[in-house]
Amino acid sequence: MLDSATGSLTEQIFETARRAPPAQALQSACLLVTGRDGFLAGRSHAIHLPDTPLVDPAEPAADVGTRSTRTEHGIACFGLVLSEVAPRPLHPRPASAALATLALRAGILAHAMDMAFAHLETRESLGQKTLHHQLIKARFSASSMFVNQLRRKLILSDPRGDIEGCDRLHTEIDTHMVQIAKLMGGHGLREGAVHGLEYLSTLIRATLVPSSHSGV
Incomplete structure (x- = not known):
């Protein structure tokens, strides 16, 4: 039904998201984009596993803190939570x-x-x-x-x-x-x-x- 993979960065992310549990797909995308194990942080929120690092793709070496974390019913079945991230300088995202x-x-x-x-x-x-x-x-x-x-x-x-x-x-x-x-x-x-x-x-x-x- 769908073409086979070719091995590029985007194909690795695509294939993981297609075949692996969502949390693993999100974690893999973060590692491939930033070189750090964790979950990508957006400008104000992040989807992640509890007690795992959040990584800003614009500043991978910087720590990203959270202000609050809540359980979202729609993603709790995947073991994921939604956090509001602490304010930080915003840089252009790669x-x-x-x-x-x-x-x-x-x-x-x-x-x-x-x-x-x-x-x-x-x-x-x-x-x-x-x-x-x-x-x-x-x-x-x-x-x-x-x-x-x-x-x-x-x-x-x-x-x-x-x-x-x-x-x-x-x-x-x-x-x-x-x-x-x-x-x-x-x-x-x-x-x-x-x-x-x-x-x-x-x-x-x-x-x-x-x-x-x-x-x-």
Whole structure:
């Protein structure tokens, strides 16, 4: 359904997000971008495992403190918490952080697609396999095409460390994630299922993407 990996930094992040638990994917992205073990801190918030270091991609050597930590029901099933980080000088974030965040969210979308496909391939509706319905096939096809195109863009952007239309791409990820979650119906509401991944992806955008549309 999706192309195979090529081994670039963004592909490593994508594949980890697709196949590993979300906490491991977030931790891997931080290590690959900053060289430090921990979780990426946004301008005001961070998603992380309790009692783990937070790392500013713009200043990896500096410690990032927290002001408060709360349990978010939507991500608690992944062992993650949401913290408000302490004020700190804000420096320009490296382009690698933007690429990593896109790759991370694309991988989570692929993870959700894999879960939805595995759920639907054993089900039938209206006398035929659910996956054989044209609307279902079209949804998976459109999302697969988008993910593969985004991965290729990220790979080509690696040497330059920049990508055009970053905010638009995040919005497209949101749209595809909503559509994939709809395929699961009520089954997607189980802990750790597709709707949990959808919420996590939304939080990642809100915390790690500097934009007038984001910020928890």
